[in-house]
Amino acid sequence: MSPLLDVDARNAIQLTLELASLTTVLLLVIATPIAWWLARSASWWRGPVGAVVALPLVLPPTVLGFYFLVTLGPQGPVGQLTQALGWGTLSFTFTGILLGSLVYSLPFAVQPIQHAFEAMGERPMEVAATLRAKPLDAFFSVALPLARPGFVTAATLSFAHTVGEFGVVLMIGGNIPGKTRVVSTQIYGHVEAMEYAKAHWLAGGMLVFSFAVLLGLNLLNRKTTRVMP
16 A cells, blocks of 8 residues: 555545445446336337436536536425435534435436346247236346346446446535545545645546556456357
8 A cells, every 4th residue: 555545545445436336336226117118108208317317427516516506405305305304414423425426326227227228129028928928037047137238337437436436426525534425525625735656646546446447347348249149
């Protein structure tokens, strides 16, 4: 461990990994039914729902973070509800940045799974139905295994995207040490304090991590393409 990675930096790395891991697990649970519906539905609502899911891809993170801050704050609807329940407000808490991360990384989970379900086609589920498999049984025994590459991509991108997020976390959680300070905001703090050597260590680590994720996904996609009939 480099001496430039002090206690604050290590705490930020740990909190970042905890946030990214929890976000990824929850997103896979949330994104799966959404992706399944988007892949198979012929409803008029498919377009608007798909647009809402993809909105974080084009919306500035500070805009998303601002509205989360207002919603979770003491005057917002969620903030008033949590205060009435005796939970206080969720802004500037780990729970708050977790909720923001779930929304901000949602398209990175939904879209790969949706594309995997669409690539599967209707035939496997039709065959399962002819064998008298119930829809739920067919989903877990047929659809999920066939869509496995999409789930791997979704998990990888969701984790990496959460690790690298900045604007949403800063707006919702601020930069509180040991509570909401993640690697991206730690780098921001080092730059503000003109501690460029410390910023270089963390930024370089983020650069290497991001490259490794993209390279791994590229190799995985090439391998998957080769084994497909």
